[in-house]
Amino acid sequence: MQKIVEVKNVEKIYGKADEKQYKALSDVNFEVQPGEFVGIMGASGSGKTTLLNILSTLDTATSGSVKIAGQDITKLNTNEMADFRANQIGFIFQDFNLLENLTAYENVALPLALQNVSPKKIKPAVTAITEKLGLTDILNHYPTELSGGQKQRVAAARALVHEPKIVFGDEPTGALDSKSARALMDTMTKINHEDNVSILLVTHDPFSASYCDRILFIKDGEIGQELRKDDNTRGEFYQEILDSLGTFAE
Amino acid sequence: MLNKLALSGIRHRMRDYTVLFSGLMIASAIFYMFLSLATNKTFLSSNSPAAATAFIFGFGIILLSIITIVYINYANTFLLSMRQKEYGMFMMLGAKSSKISKMIFVETFAIGAISTLIGSAIGIVATKYVSQWMINALDMQIKHFNSFYLPALMWTFIFFIVLFIFSAIRNSISLRRTKVLTLLHKDSQPSKIKRNGAVKFIQAIIGLIFLAIGYYSMFYMGKNAMFIYLGVPIALVTIVIGTYFTINAAITAVISMLKRNTKFSQKGLNNFTLSQLSFRIADYTKILSMVSIMFALALGAITVGLGFQKQISTVVNGQNYYDVAVHNADTAQKNRINHLSGDDQYNYSYKVDDKSKTVYYRASEFKKQPFYYESFNMKSMLATTKKSTNINNPDVSYSMQQNMLPKYRMNQLKAVSDAEYNKIQANSDTLTLVKTTSFKNNLSKIKTISKEEAKRYPDLKQAGGDKYSAYVMINGFFSGLEFMGFFLGIAFLAMLASCLMFKILSGASGDVKRYNMLHKIGTRQRTLRSTINKEIAVLFAVPAGLGIIHVLVGLQMFKGILFQPYSHIEVPFGIFIILYLGYYLLTRYLYKKIVLK
Numbered sequence: 071m072q073k074i075v076e077v078k079n080v081e082k083i084y085g086k087a088d089e090k091q092y093k094a095l096s097d098v099n100f101e102v103q104p105g106e107f108v109g110i111m112g113a114s115g116s117g118k119t120t121l122l123n124i125l126s127t128l129d130t131a132t133s134g135s136v137k138i139a140g141q142d143i144t145k146l147n148t149n150e151m152a153d154f155r156a157n158q159i160g161f162i163f164q165d166f167n168l169l170e171n172l173t174a175y176e177n178v179a180l181p182l183a184l185q186n187v188s189p190k191k192i193k194p195a196v197t198a199i200t201e202k203l204g205l206t207d208i209l210n211h212y213p214t215e216l217s218g219g220q221k222q223r224v225a226a227a228r229a230l231v232h233e234p235k236i237v238f239g240d241e242p243t244g245a246l247d248s249k250s251a252r253a254l255m256d257t258m259t260k261i262n263h264e265d266n267v268s269i270l271l272v273t274h275d276p277f278s279a280s281y282c283d284r285i286l287f288i289k290d291g292e293i294g295q296e297l298r299k300d301d302n303t304r305g306e307f308y309q310e311i312l313d314s315l316g317t318f319a320e
Numbered sequence: 321m322l323n324k325l326a327l328s329g330i331r332h333r334m335r336d337y338t339v340l341f342s343g344l345m346i347a348s349a350i351f352y353m354f355l356s357l358a359t360n361k362t363f364l365s366s367n368s369p370a371a372a373t374a375f376i377f378g379f380g381i382i383l384l385s386i387i388t389i390v391y392i393n394y395a396n397t398f399l400l401s402m403r404q405k406e407y408g409m410f411m412m413l414g415a416k417s418s419k420i421s422k423m424i425f426v427e428t429f430a431i432g433a434i435s436t437l438i439g440s441a442i443g444i445v446a447t448k449y450v451s452q453w454m455i456n457a458l459d460m461q462i463k464h465f466n467s468f469y470l471p472a473l474m475w476t477f478i479f480f481i482v483l484f485i486f487s488a489i490r491n492s493i494s495l496r497r498t499k500v501l502t503l504l505h506k507d508s509q510p511s512k513i514k515r516n517g518a519v520k521f522i523q524a525i526i527g528l529i530f531l532a533i534g535y536y537s538m539f540y541m542g543k544n545a546m547f548i549y550l551g552v553p554i555a556l557v558t559i560v561i562g563t564y565f566t567i568n569a570a571i572t573a574v575i576s577m578l579k580r581n582t583k584f585s586q587k588g589l590n591n592f593t594l595s596q597l598s599f600r601i602a603d604y605t606k607i608l609s610m611v612s613i614m615f616a617l618a619l620g621a622i623t624v625g626l627g628f629q630k631q632i633s634t635v636v637n638g639q640n641y642y643d644v645a646v647h648n649a650d651t652a653q654k655n656r657i658n659h660l661s662g663d664d665q666y667n668y669s670y671k672v673d674d675k676s677k678t679v680y681y682r683a684s685e686f687k688k689q690p691f692y693y694e695s696f697n698m699k700s701m702l703a704t705t706k707k708s709t710n711i712n713n714p715d716v717s718y719s720m721q722q723n724m725l726p727k728y729r730m731n732q733l734k735a736v737s738d739a740e741y742n743k744i745q746a747n748s749d750t751l752t753l754v755k756t757t758s759f760k761n762n763l764s765k766i767k768t769i770s771k772e773e774a775k776r777y778p779d780l781k782q783a784g785g786d787k788y789s790a791y792v793m794i795n796g797f798f799s800g801l802e803f804m805g806f807f808l809g810i811a812f813l814a815m816l817a818s819c820l821m822f823k824i825l826s827g828a829s830g831d832v833k834r835y836n837m838l839h840k841i842g843t844r845q846r847t848l849r850s851t852i853n854k855e856i857a858v859l860f861a862v863p864a865g866l867g868i869i870h871v872l873v874g875l876q877m878f879k880g881i882l883f884q885p886y887s888h889i890e891v892p893f894g895i896f897i898i899l900y901l902g903y904y905l906l907t908r909y910l911y912k913k914i915v916l917k
């Protein structure tokens with residue numbers, strides 16, 4: 071089966087040749103299989119956002135190759151990158167990134183409108199995904215009228231509505247209270263299981279990470295240990311994560 | 321330390337500060353220019369024969385002051401919008417609010433003072449060139465004009481310093497009053513739109529009714545000049561209110577209609593653009609109405625000003641058919657006449673009988689060379705050219721008298737047969753009349769001939785009568801009006817367009833996040849750019865469109881005074897639209913620089 075994400079020898083150096091240079095990623099290698107729910111864990115400053123930005127074509131790697139759904143994204147030009155983001159991937163950010171001048175419905179519909187999907191098809195798609203995420207009652211609300219948890223579920227609906235190959239999340243629970251965080255992660259897991267959507271999440275929060283099938287630990291720009299949930303319950307996996315964080319941090 | 325940080329903040333936004341600085345400099349330069357031209361006694365007394373001009377200029381100063389105050393207000397808001405996040409950060413880190421408000425006070429005042437100083441200097445230089453250009457282009461009769469005029473400079477300083485002290489106080493109070501959190505998150509707080517259909521509908525109706533009343537009163541004024549004292553205030557008030565309601569309600573209605581049309585709104589970023597606009601319109605109603613009114617006033621001023629300019633040749637040509645009248649031409653004058661373009665030259669012999677106070681012409685000469693004259697129709701305000709061989713017709717002899725030497729103008733004219741003419745015991749003189757192909761194109765040559773003629777017959781100097789003397793008088797009168805219209809029009813346009821620019825740019829920092837988000841979810845740069853272009857285009861086009869309609873209707877007012885107020889309006893409209901377009905392009909360029917990476 072074709073891999074969804076294939077990262078080989080990726081290196082990222084910030085700063086131009088004549089400036090002060092900083093190596094944010096060095097020799098990163100990993101893969102994500104279709105339908106997999108993968109977490110990347112690391113402390114703040116370890117290079118998580120940098121990695122995610124490269125995977126989502128918001129930034130380019132200094133060297134190495136990145137393939138998403140079989141396509142080498144390091145070779146795309148700016149327009150192709152934009153189209154790639156619009157068509158192939160979904161995004162959930164820590165700070166929601168909703169447009170406050172659009173209603174929840176309009177926010178969710180935006181990716182489809184951007185792809186020039188016909189208005190007739192937009193409505194059923196938006197209705198379907200928002201029903202699944204329990205947003206039906208708040209579709210006509212503006213983001214300022216919503217709670218953090220609701221906002222993030224709207225953002226998730228927006229990330230999923232165009233049926234992307236993979237959804238990237240950059241600390242999606244980072245700005246949520248624990249109850250909302252739990253609800254969001256439950257929903258993500260449900261979507262992952264039911265619709266077989268691949269999800270790649272970066273986080274520094276062990277609780278969110280415990281929802282993943284597999285966790286990669288990143289430290290100082292390098293991927294170290296890997297942890298699999300396998301047949302463990304979420305509670306057991308959570309404990310396992312905490313344990314390895316202890317050893318990994320040393 | 322804090323000062324250093326604040327300065328580095330300025331350095332980071334050099335481009336925006338440059339725009340702010342140049343805007344303020346232009347404002348003070350314009351103010352000085354107008355003041356130095358309008359209050360300068362030498363300019364006024366040597367330029368305008370009409371005492372009314374002083375009043376008109378006074379009125380102009382008031383208008384200019386108002387727009388300047390509004391302008392400084394918007395520029396100041398722009399300054400505050402650039403700074404509040406940074407100052408909010410300082411306060412969050414523990415800087416005392418008294419210290420912060422002192423800093424913003426100093427910053428505002430310093431920016432104002434420096435730009436006023438430089439602006440006035442630019443104003444002095446610009447006045448020199450602009451006045452020179454105006455004097456030449458309009459063939460104005462201005463002697464000794466000094467572009468440095470101390471009272472004007474003093475007033476410019478006082479006016480702007482007072483304005484900036486107020487702005488500085490306002491900024492420091494507003495920073496001191498707002499909570500740190502509000503400052504930090506100012507950008508992400510959208511203004512809520514009120515969704516109240518019924519109220520909006522009533523507003524739209526009221527707006528249109530007010531506009532209709534205003535427009536009708538302008539029509540009415542065009543027919544009844546006496547209505548002006550009541551009509552102008554009525555039109556001003558109703559059109560201002562009408563514009564405000566129309567923009568507030570009608571535009572919102574159009575936007576929601578477009579939003580409801582999913583075929584349109586669900587395409588690309590259209591919905592986003594519409595939402596941006598509908599959020600903006602609520603916040604922009606005031607400035608858009610103001611810009612539209614100002615736009616109309618400015619465009620109207622230029623159109624009417626240029627209308628008077630066109631009037632000059634019409635009126636001058638209506639004064640006398642012939643461009644040159646020379647008596648007993650000597651070789652020098654004959655030479656000059658031959659250098660004029662066109663060879664429509666007519667020579668009439670005449671003899672003066674002092675006793676009977678009669679001037680005799682040869683009837684045969686009029687048979688051969690019919691006499692042309694302008695007959696003025698009071699109703700249509702038009703002069704038509706007629707020709708006649710009968711000098712005894714009172715219209716003809718009246719026109720002929722203009723061309724005669726002043727001392728004979730009260731005499732009777734008589735055309736006689738050649739035999740009779742020869743019998744009259746007096747010197748035979750010749751009157752040479754010339755019609756060139758164009759009075760305007762031959763102006764400088766005609767001027768020389770007229771001046772020489774006045775040297776030869778000194779009483780012509782006072783009495784005039786020839787076309788050139790008529791031209792000097794009429795041109796002097798209309799030039800003052802035209803100058804006012806032109807100068808104020810351009811000044812208004814420059815200021816109001818940059819008011820709109822500052823207003824739009826003040827909101828730009830709040831859009832950074834939105835556009836960045838659109839970029840992240842896969843919007844092409846080109847799509848983002850065209851969205852911005854569209855949005856700003858609408859914000860510029862709405863007031864311009866309404867303003868143009870105001871002017872087109874408003875010109876009705878001048879139907880009585882101006883001959884064909886609508887002819888050649890493409891010239892002022894063209895100048896205006898090009899300048900306005902320039903501001904639009906500058907705004908969207910700067911906006912994109914702020915918003916897009």
Ligand SMILES: Nc1ncnc2c1ncn2[C@@H]1O[C@H](COP(=O)(O)OP(=O)(O)O)[C@@H](O)[C@H]1O
Nearest residue numbers: 084085092094113114115116117118119120121
């Ligand atoms: N644009 C940049 N220029 C220079 N250094 C950067 C840039 N972005 C991130 N870094 C550095 O790279 C490292 C990794 O950052 P980041 O990927 O944001 O970490 P994380 O998301 O794991 O907290 C940090 O040390 C950060 O300072």
Ligand SMILES: [Mg+2]
Nearest residue numbers: 118119120240
């Ligand atoms: Mg991060």
